Each structure stands twice: as structure tokens, then as C-alpha cells.
Amino acid sequence: MEFSEVVRRRRMVRNYDPDRPVPADVLERLLEHALHAPSAGFSQGWGFLVLESAADRDRFWATTTPDELAGSGWLAGMRRAPVIVVPHANKSAYLDRYAESDKGWADRDEGRWPVPYWQIDTGFAALMMLLTAVDEGLGACFFGIPPERVDPFRVEFGVPDRYGPIGAITIGYRAPDRRSPSLRRGRRPVAEVVHRGRWREPGSAS
Template sequence: MEFAEVLRRRRMVRDYDPDRPVPGEVRERLLAHALRAPSAGFSQGWAFLVLESPEERDAFWTATTGDGAPDGWLTRMRRAPLLVVPFSHKAAYLDRYAEPDKGWTDRDEARWPVPYWDVDTGMASLMMLLTAVDEGLGACFFGVPPSGWPGCARRSASPRRTRRSAASRSATRVPRTAARRRCAGAGAGWTRSCTAAAGAAPAHTEPVVAPRGLQRAGRRSNLALLGLLLVAGGTGVLGFAVGTPTAGRVVAVAHGAAGLGLLLLVPWKTVVVRRARSKPPALRAPSAAYWLTGLVAVCVVSGVLHAAGAAGIWATSGTPIAALQVHVGTAIGVVVVLVAHVWGRHQRPRPVDLSRRTLLGAGALAGGSYVLWTATEGIWRLTGVPGATRSGTGSYQRGTDDPRPCPSPSGRRTPSRSPRPPRSG
């Protein structure tokens, strides 16, 4: 999803579904993105203890919460199927700034106005929280009480707990060997600053992993959908107002291409909808999306039927309802629901909406829509459906240019009369 949407949806989730584990590829992305956080002097004095199995998680909660019956908060938090405990390493920063390019050889901690080792580790934890939102997960950042530090440190000293450090080596592109070694484990030398832990889990939802090429589905997909709907609606109105052949032809082509172009956005819009559905019910923003989807689908189908030449698809009291009437009626409904949907989303224009990438995507969508419309017209001609003979403006001729079959105003044909001879003077 778009970054602004990630920020808007980010919140602390304190209840999880323990029967839906976090997929391995999502877990690796959480850790890899944490390593992209900034650190003073590229010290990277952090490590992340990953606890996934029920035994590991139970040992963590036992070591950090003590005995006694858990309260409601702890009961819900213990359901998280994944725990990531961040550690900070003060000595890594003191060593880094004692190097020649920094010059703080005295290693005096008083030179640091704030403990940057804790600040940087906190920023790395925030990267995991944002990644969790982007992956459709619930996450929470919570503290480990001082009484739980010794147990937390003992758990981190186990060699098998450092298996995730390989991700830091592969994700770090800057060749600083010393910094990489500092990320190699969470054992001796790591300070008591493991005062926080982050738990991530699908909060009653399945994570959505979009195929390559559809991962950027989000705001641009919604803007493209809005643009096509506006073009289709505007040209639909012009289709009734323009009567000249040339202008009418241009309007009809634009209207048909915009309507069929909606089909090209289905894969991207499907990812957007799945991500929205993956959120817990309490986190889903209310919208009229379902009504809008249904109306747009009926509008497109009825428009295609009209273009193919289907004159009537239902009957009421013996009078057929034309596909064009259904098309126009649902289009009016789309306008009403679309206004309500956009108004409820509280979205504002952004400079990036007119970026070069957005304009290139709009051009590609316009070209693809025209190609799809051309292919549809070719199918009509090959199959010989009535739509193949409609006029350039998209309308159908119901009468004839020959005036002789036309009835008289009385409803009866007027008999032909021989001309009267001229009167003599």
C-alpha cells in the first residue's frame, strides 16, 4: 500500500490469532527492513531476537512477567505467534566513534547528549511496525520491566537464538566489517537496553502477499480507477449532447475505451481490496466500496451488451427494458455512490499524483484501454452481432432513409391520385 496509507493505519494491536503464524518470507522482510533504519556513524549496534515456537514464546513470557495469573492484557498479548526482541549495544557506538574518522578516543559517554544506541534501536523497531502494517499484520511495541531484563538476557545468550543475524549480513550493502560483526549475535556485551519487544501477528486475518508487479497497488490504482470513471461519465453525458459525426465518434471511442479500461485495473484493485479485507474488522474504514463495485460491474456489463446489440434483457409488463437504459441508470447510481465513497475517504491531492511515474502510468492505461476497445470492436465484426453495424456515434438505426414506407399522420397510407388535367380558360 502507499506510505501515507501505512502511516494512517498504523496503530498498536493487542490481540492476535495464535493459529495463524506469520509466513517466513514476511518475517524476513520485517527483519530486513529493520536493518534499513539509520544509526549514528553506521554503528548498527543492534540485534533482534526472534521467538517463533510456542516453547520459545512461553519461556520469554515466563522470564519477563514472573509468576501469577496473567491479566487480560497479558493473556491477549501472549497469543502473538511471533515475538521480536530488539537489543542495543552501547559499546558498539563507543568503539565506532573512537575510530580515526570520528576521533573520540577517550570513549567518554558524556559526549553523547542522548543514548543513540537506544534511539537507533527504537527507530529500527519502528521500521518493523510499519512493515507489519504494509504486510497486513497487527503489531505492538511494548516494554519489558526491569525485573525481566536478567531473564531476557539469559534467553539471548543461546547460540541458536542468533540465526536471524544472517539477514543483517545479506541486507547490509555498505562494506563495514566491524559493524556487521556487531550485529552477529545477542549475547555477552549487549546492554540491558532490551527494554522493548515487538510482537507481530495476523490479527484475525491472513497476510496478503501480492505477486511481483502488483505490489505497488494502492493510491495510484485508486486514482486510475477514479480517472476512468470520470472520463466514462463525462463522455457518457456528451454522447447525448453531441450530434455531429466527427465529434460523436471521438466521444463514443473515449467512452467505450474508458469503460473497458476498468477491466485492466481489476488485478491491481483486487490486491487493494484484499489488503483492506485483511485488516481486523475494528481497523477497517467504513466505505461504500461494495455498492460501488456492484454498480460499476452492472454498468460495464450492460454497456457491453448494448454495444453488442442486445436491445432488451429484461421485460416488465411486456415492455422490454433496453440494455442502454440499464447502463444509464446504473451510471447515475455510480455517480452518487462514488461521491459518497470519495468524500468518506478524506483523501487530499498530493504533488506525487502528477509525478512523471503517474503520468507514464496514465498514458499506458489509456493506450491499453484503446487497444482493448479496438479488439472488442473487431470481435463484433468477426462474429457479425448487431453491434457491428451501429453508427460511428454508437447508436443504432431503427428506421430507414426511404420516406415511402412512412405512414401518414392518420395511420393509413394515402392512396396515390392521378394528376388533374389543366382547366381550359
């Protein structure tokens, strides 16, 4: 598939065909492509928890689902996904990397970082998986884990303290689902979000 077509077709898919597993070679390509995401200092401070068995997926949903969503249609469709990948960011890998001699920092001071690149770079890796899913004829959805459910999730799956989940991705073959109401907002035009040479607010004369 042409890259422009992959970008055009990418959307969050919230319902999956439970009778079509993701082929092992396809899943491996998704994970391999994630490793080609950029990372500051080539720190590569990410880790991916892959949940394929029904038992593991059930454990994930039981641990991460807020009580108010337990009977929702959204959850019913998402639970049909045959694969869940949870991308994790490792801040320590970045602090360690930039304390090395070639980077010139002699300490691991987190204050040197204007934004958390460990989370940004892991988000890049997640996007690589989302785009690869489209290219492979699959659907995928990135979604958050509620803050109050993160610690129970870590305990349930033995995630080390140095790794923090940035969200989760369901992956599978798409089944019919309803269009998200949020899409009614429409895509913001380029002229509204791109500023050339100087930031200009809409309607500003200068």
C-alpha cells in the same frame, strides 16, 4: 499500500489470530527493513532475538511477565502472537565506532553523548518493523520488559552483556481487540506540539 495509509493505520495490536502463522518471507522482510533504520556513524549497534516456536515464546512470557499481570486479558491476547522480536541496543558498538580515526575521538567516553543514540537508533529499527507489519497486513505491538525482569530474560536467552533489550514486539495477524482506553485522550493537534522559529507555550503572547 501507500505510505500515508501505512502511517494512518499503524496502531498497537494486542490480540492475534493464533491459527495464522507469519509467513517466513514476510518475517524476513520485517527484519531486513529494520536494518535500513538510520544509525549514528552507521554503527548499526543492534541485535534482534526472534522467537517463533511455542516453547520459546512460553519461555519469554514466563521470564518477563510480572506476577500481577499473569492472569490479565492483555496477556492472553498478546500470548497469541506467533512471533516475538526483541530488539537489543549495543552501546559498545557506538563507543568503539566513534573512537575510530575518521570520527576524531580518541576515547570511548560515554559523556560525549548527549542522549543514548544506541537506544534511539534501535527504536528506529523497531519502528521500521511496526510500519512494515502494517504494510504486510499484520498487526504488531511494542511493549516494555519490566526492569526487574531484564536480567532473568538475559540469562534465559543467553543475551551477551553488551546488548540490552529496549522492549519487545509481538507480531501476527490481528484478531478483534478492544480499543485502548488511552486513545480517549485524542491525538494532540499539530499547532500544540509544533513550534516554528521560537518555542511558544500555549496562550503565550510572545
